[in-house]
Amino acid sequence: MSNNRADLPPLCTVPYSPYKPPHSPLVAAQRFYDIMRQRRSVRFFSDAPVSEEVIRTIVAAAGTAPSGANKQPWRFVAVRDPAVKKEIRTAAEFEEREFYDRRASPQWLADLAPLGTDWNKEYLEIAP
């Protein structure tokens, strides 16, 4: 693909190369499913330290996500300062209280009930 315009830089795309899958589509799908079914919404966190290298690698993985016009309209912020984490928790809990006390529909609250969640976000200060 080309933009065919001398006044524009060439499109930055990865060239297509014939792909030879190492497994059948079914095996590939099963392997992918085996990874994905281990994903969970996490509501409890360890306070064990996480190295900057790990954080950078995780952010690099997140940064591979597609975005409209490849604008990558995100900003990642890693917070270690306990005082800042406390501020974030306070702000988040304010919004969550609004949600639980006013914004959420009765049906939504009923659906949340079995999960045992509420406005409290203690983990925002625990997660490293």
Ligand SMILES: Cc1cc2nc3c(=O)[nH]c(=O)nc-3n(C[C@H](O)[C@H](O)[C@H](O)COP(=O)(O)O)c2cc1C
């Ligand atoms: C848009 C969205 C909103 C969610 N809202 C809440 C929420 O308010 N409280 C909560 O505890 N989990 C919330 N979750 C997580 C879901 O409850 C969770 O994905 C679902 O129970 C399935 O569990 P799993 O993610 O561990 O597979 C939300 C997930 C999404 C995608």
